[in-house]
Amino acid sequence: MIRDPYPEGIARGWKIVDAARLESDREDEADVVIVGSGAGGGISAEILARSGLSVIVVEEGPLRSTADFHMREAEAYPQLYQESAARKTADKGVNILQGRCVGGSTTVNWTSSFRTPPGTLKYWQQLGLADYTQEALLPWFEMVERRLSISAWYVPPNANNELLRTGASKLGIATQVIRRNVNGCWNLGYCGTGCPTNAKQSMLVTTLPAALDHGATIYSGLRAERLVLSGDQVTALECRAMDAVGIHPQARRVLLRAKHFVLAGGAIGSPALLLRSAAPDPSGQLGRRSFLHPTVISSALMDSVVAGHAGAPQSLYSDHFLDKLPIDGPLGYKLEAPPLHPVLFATTLQGFGAGHAALMQQFNHAHVLLALLRDGFNPASRGGQVRLRDDGTPLLDYPLDDVIWDGARRALLSMAEIQFAAGAKKVYAVHEECAGWDSWAAAKQGIAQLPMQLLSMRVVSAHVMGGCAMGPDAARSVVDARGHHHQLGNLTVADGSLFPTSIGANPQQSVYGIVARNISALAAALAGRAAAPLV
Amino acid sequence: MAMFSRRQFIKTGIAGALLLAAAAMLQKPLDRAGKQALVAGNPLDASMRTVVPVIAPVILLGVFPSGADRAAALERITKGVALAVGALSAASQKEVAELFALLAFAPTRIAVAGLTPSWDQAGVADIESFLRRWQHSRLDLLKSGYQALHDLVLGAWYADPQSWAAIGYPGPPVLVKS
Numbered sequence: 001m002i003r004d005p006y007p008e009g010i011a012r013g014w015k016i017v018d019a020a021r022l023e024s025d026r027e028d029e030a031d032v033v034i035v036g037s038g039a040g041g042g043i044s045a046e047i048l049a050r051s052g053l054s055v056i057v058v059e060e061g062p063l064r065s066t067a068d069f070h071m072r073e074a075e076a077y078p079q080l081y082q083e084s085a086a087r088k089t090a091d092k093g094v095n096i097l098q099g100r101c102v103g104g105s106t107t108v109n110w111t112s113s114f115r116t117p118p119g120t121l122k123y124w125q126q127l128g129l130a131d132y133t134q135e136a137l138l139p140w141f142e143m144v145e146r147r148l149s150i151s152a153w154y155v156p157p158n159a160n161n162e163l164l165r166t167g168a169s170k171l172g173i174a175t176q177v178i179r180r181n182v183n184g185c186w187n188l189g190y191c192g193t194g195c196p197t198n199a200k201q202s203m204l205v206t207t208l209p210a211a212l213d214h215g216a217t218i219y220s221g222l223r224a225e226r227l228v229l230s231g232d233q234v235t236a237l238e239c240r241a242m243d244a245v246g247i248h249p250q251a252r253r254v255l256l257r258a259k260h261f262v263l264a265g266g267a268i269g270s271p272a273l274l275l276r277s278a279a280p281d282p283s284g285q286l287g288r289r290s291f292l293h294p295t296v297i298s299s300a301l302m303d304s305v306v307a308g309h310a311g312a313p314q315s316l317y318s319d320h321f322l323d324k325l326p327i328d329g330p331l332g333y334k335l336e337a338p339p340l341h342p343v344l345f346a347t348t349l350q351g352f353g354a355g356h357a358a359l360m361q362q363f364n365h366a367h368v369l370l371a372l373l374r375d376g377f378n379p380a381s382r383g384g385q386v387r388l389r390d391d392g393t394p395l396l397d398y399p400l401d402d403v404i405w406d407g408a409r410r411a412l413l414s415m416a417e418i419q420f421a422a423g424a425k426k427v428y429a430v431h432e433e434c435a436g437w438d439s440w441a442a443a444k445q446g447i448a449q450l451p452m453q454l455l456s457m458r459v460v461s462a463h464v465m466g467g468c469a470m471g472p473d474a475a476r477s478v479v480d481a482r483g484h485h486h487q488l489g490n491l492t493v494a495d496g497s498l499f500p501t502s503i504g505a506n507p508q509q510s511v512y513g514i515v516a517r518n519i520s521a522l523a524a525a526l527a528g529r530a531a532a533p534l535v
Numbered sequence: 536m537a538m539f540s541r542r543q544f545i546k547t548g549i550a551g552a553l554l555l556a557a558a559a560m561l562q563k564p565l566d567r568a569g570k571q572a573l574v575a576g577n578p579l580d581a582s583m584r585t586v587v588p589v590i591a592p593v594i595l596l597g598v599f600p601s602g603a604d605r606a607a608a609l610e611r612i613t614k615g616v617a618l619a620v621g622a623l624s625a626a627s628q629k630e631v632a633e634l635f636a637l638l639a640f641a642p643t644r645i646a647v648a649g650l651t652p653s654w655d656q657a658g659v660a661d662i663e664s665f666l667r668r669w670q671h672s673r674l675d676l677l678k679s680g681y682q683a684l685h686d687l688v689l690g691a692w693y694a695d696p697q698s699w700a701a702i703g704y705p706g707p708p709v710l711v712k713s
Contacts, residue, residue, distance in 0.1 A: 002710070071707030074694035078622035086623060086686065092679040188708055196710060225692035247625055309704065342704050347686045352666060356689070358598025363702040389626055432670055432678075455678040 002197055004066035005209050014212040016063060016381040019222035024250045028217070030054040031526060033237055033258040035224045035273060038104020039511035040264030040495030042203025042535070043144070044519045045211035048262075050532035051523035055216040056256055057208070058239060060269075061101035062246055063220040065204060069194035073343040076193035078245075080108050082268075085344075089384065090397040093454045094292060097462040098266060100246075102220050103204030104276075105266070106508060109462070110191045110313040110339065111200055113150045114505035115141045115513065117319075119327045122294070123377060127500055128472040129481050136515055144512040147534040148201040149183040156188065158311025161337045163302070163367045165316050168335075173320045178336075181508070189310045189339055207534070223249055225392070227261065232489045234261045237507035260490045260526060262519070263468070267291075267497040271386040271467035272394035274478075280487040285478050287386035290396055290470055291502035293372040293459035295337075296408045297348060298415035299359075300367045300424035301436075307364050308340030314506075321371070321414055322504060328378050331407030333371040334505060336416065340366055348458065350432050365402030367419065371411030372427065376466065376501035378403055383502075386467050400459060405452035408459070412450070416443040423505035430458040463507050468497040483518045492522055580632065582639035583620070587613045587688070589654045593662040594688045598701050615691030631687070634680055647677070 010016060032051040034041045041057055049055045063080055077085035082098040089096070099105035116137065124132045146152065154177065157165070185199040198205050212218065221242045228236040241252035263270040271287040279286065314336050322332040338344075345366065349359055359366070375381045384398030414428045420440040426442050428436040428511045431450050437443035450457070470493075471477025474486035483498055485491040494515045496507050502512050516534060523531035545678050591612040592599040600608045620626045620631050644650050650657060650665045657665075669681035699706055 038701065072694075083624040083627060084619070084622040086627065088627075091675065146596070190707060245622070247622075247628075310708075340700065343690050344701060346693040348691040352594040352598040352685055353663065353671075354688075357595065360693075360702045363704055391625065393624065395626075455675055455682060525549060 002066060004289040005198070005205055005530065006063065006065040007067075009209060009212055015212065015215070015217040016212070017217065017219045018063065018237070019219050019252065019254060020244045020246075020250070022241050022254070025253045025255075027255045027257070028056060029257045030056040030217070031258060032056075032260045032262060033058065033256045034262040034264055034494075036104060036264035036266060036495060037102050037208060037218065038099060038203060038264065038266060038348070038495065039106050039508050040515045041104065041262070042106065042207035042211075043512050043515045044262050044264060044494045045216055046207035046534060047516065047519045047531055048523050049211040049214035049216045049525045050471065052532075053523065053526055055211060056258070057211070057218045057220050058101050058214060058224050058237070059218060059220045060223045060242060060246070061099070061104075061105075061220065063102040063218070064194060065102075065106075066196065066198055068157065069196040071190040071193050071196060073187070073193060073341050074275045077343070080194055082276065082378065085102045090387070090395050091399070091454060094294060094398055094461050095399045096292070096396070096464060097460065098268070098464060102208065102218065103202045105346060106202035107194055107204050108192055109202075109506075109508060111182055112314045112317070112336070112506040113148075113181050113509045115178045116510040117504050118324075120501065120504050123327055124500060128526060129470065129500070131481065139147055140513040140517045141509065143534050144509065144516055148181040148206060148512065150179050150181045150201075151181045152177045153182070153185075153312060153315050155185070155187055155312065155315070157315040158308065159304070159306045160308035160340065160367055161312075161314065161316040163306070163422045164318065164335060164337050164369060164418065167418035167420070168318055170318070170421040171418060173318055173418065175316045175318045178315050178317055180315075185312065187311050189313055192339055192341070192344075209248075215222055220252065220428055221246060222254055224265065225276065225408060227273065227279065227491070229279065229488070232487060233493050234488055237261060241305050246377065260492065260522070262522075263491065263497075264495040264515070266495055267464040267467045267499075268394045268396055270493055270495055270497040272388060273385065273482070274468070275388055275505065276392050279485070281478070282487070283474065283476050283478060285469055285476065287467050289376065289382060290384040290386055290398065290467045291376040291499070292384070292398055293464045293465075293502050294375060294400065294404050294408070294459045295370050295372045296411050297430040297458060297460065298369050298371075298412055298419060299349065299428045299430060300369075300419035301362055301424075301426040302360075302367050302420075302424060304363050305364050306367045308337075308366060308368060313337075313339035321376060327374070327504075330410070331373045331375060331381060331403060332504075333373050333407060333411045333414075334451060335418070336372065338368055338370050343383045348430060348460070349428075350434065355435070357497055367422070367424065369415040371415055372463070373404060373407045373411065374502055374504040375404070383466055396464070399452055404459075405457070408457055409447060409452060411452070413444065416440065416447060432456045432458075463496075463502070465496045465499040465502050465507055468493045469500040470498045471500060482521050483515075492518065494519055575667060580635070582632075582635035583617060584613060585637055585639045585654050587616050590662055590666070590684060591616070591688045591692070593666065594685065595692055596659070598692075611695060611697070612688065613690055615695060616687050619687050619691045619694070631683060634683060666667055670674070
């Protein structure tokens with residue numbers, strides 16, 4: 001019997017408030033208010049609650065748990081994703097997949113777990129983040145690995161992943177096994193629509209239940225609108241209840257007071273809340289240097305059945321094209337495979353009509369690779385900027401410029417070569433001007449000529465980072481190395497918006513490990529004794 | 536597809552400037568159409584009902600049923616697109632309402648979409664060439680309009696379990712939760 005922890009927890013007294021059903025305004029108070037319940041908010045909630053502090057977690061999205069997860073895109077995208085999985089950058093050039101539900105992106109991510117790469121940490125040390133060393137972070141990475149059952153996934157990969165290894169090995173390109181945060185995974189392939197078996201060790205089934213057991217309160221369906229500032233202190237957080245479908249804010253208001261505020265609303269949400277609150281920004285860096293790992297896609301047609309909808313979505317990767325280039329040189333890229341489900345596949349593929357239908361009819365023979373570009377290290381890769389729409393909602397402006405296009409073209413070449421080496425009959429760069437190629441020679445020539453243009457070259461992202469960059473110097477960064485705001489004394493940022501560059505790998509474990517260290521320091525300071533470890 | 540963002544129109548150059556003039560003239564009726572759709576709280580407004588049943592069978596050519604099943608499929612895709620729009624952010628819903636208003640309103644349909652026949656007169660070839668013009672347009676605005684139509688129609692179609700057999704997708708596994 002698969003248990004749903006939420007009805008059981010609520011029955012034994014968990015404090016969960018669905019703000020959409022509030023009948024009057026209300027005020028609440030805790031030692032710490034955490035905005036966001038994803039990777040950063042979840043880890044923060046468990047550490048702070050276990051350390052004896054009272055905690056309120058604010059989540060704009062709904063609470064959906066095990067029994068609600070039916071492995072259907074039509075349900076999952078509107079309920080669990082930001083903007084129904086159709087969040088776009090300002091010029092519509094990048095489609096962003098980001099969670100918006102209790103558990104945040106960890107509820108819907110594909111479980112790939114990587115410690116922050118050594119090269120990334122070394123680069124950060126040069127930015128003045130002296131204790132961001134492998135050695136200093138190791139105990140924190142090990143702690144979250146134990147807590148979230150992160151380990152190498154040695155179950156045979158599905159065919160979509162295996163083809164990456166087949167093609168790459170023919171070309172002498174190394175691939176590795178992905179580490180996943182799963183416990184008793186059924187190998188179904190539906191991580192992206194919410195795990196129906198509780199195997200994925202997302203925040204939804206790990207840290208948030210632990211925090212609730214220690215008395216934390218979660219408000220779901222509640223939008224954090226504005227921090228109330230007085231001098232260098234945050235005195236309260238003004239929130240607005242969302243409607244039942246989570247799109248329009250309602251009239252009901254919730255005012256939350258706390259000694260300390262933790263921002264973990266993700267790398268678009270956290271800078272946006274600070275912008276709405278007119279937080280001090282003497283460095284001018286608030287909302288700037290937002291990174292996406294801009295991702296380009298190559299789809300291949302195989303003779304054999306691939307069935308990319310079945311089996312763990314990501315189990316193999318290659319860092320060959322990251323490792324062979326200097327980190328601040330032309331953008332390197334990580335190669336991975338995505339899960340293939342009908343809506344995601346159909347909307348991502350270019351074209352329409354008979355050509356599109358013919359590709360869809362070969363759905364089970366499609367093999368798809370992704371290349372995630374490592375942005376934010378090359379001096380020309382400055383990322384994007386979070387701005388506010390007139391209604392106060394955030395909009396990420398991320399210009400796709402030559403440094404991105406150069407990487408995109410090289411990545412398409414690498415993927416096509418690997419796919420032909422793996423036996424592809426045909427390869428399609430996901431680009432409006434591409435009709436597919438029958439051979440590596442033709443693809444090589446075709447990719448060289450593809451116009452690298454906005455809205456022609458399809459670019460997606462599932463990793464938003466930066467916007468509240470940490471650094472030692474208040475004149476050049478938003479928060480310090482522990483995430484404490486340089487100007488606001490009782491505000492800590494604890495999510496991917498901390499990162500001064502992209503990570504160069506799927507970022508969830510970087511958020512877990514770095515936030516665990518930072519928030520443990522905060523918990524100790526607030527509680528006056530050593531922070532409780534994650535167990 | 537911020538259809539009437541002044542900044543974006545300006546960015547698109549001379550052709551964009553002509554569109555800007557047209558759009559400024561038409562701003563009021565379009566605003567009204569967009570607002571009505573939202574105020575009604577029902578994104579399945581008249582513009583969408585005019586446009587979707589005509590473009591969807593062309594976008595889905597090759598998998599869209601003909602014959603006896605066609606009417607039901609038209610109803611399904613029109614409802615499906617409305618559902619998909621209703622799940623978007625408030626800002627995106629407004630943009631989509633503007634897009635459909637622009638397509639449904641004859642002067643802008645002709646001037647911006649280059650579609651001379653009315654929607655109930657347009658043939659498959661007319662719709663195809665309109666979609667291709669926008670798909671390969673030099674104007675980002677029109678390309679993004681095409682992509683919105685692409686994503687809404689294909690997303691709504693393949694979200695529907697009735698569309699899965701045609702592509703060999705077995706649907707999610709049945710879990711024996713015991």
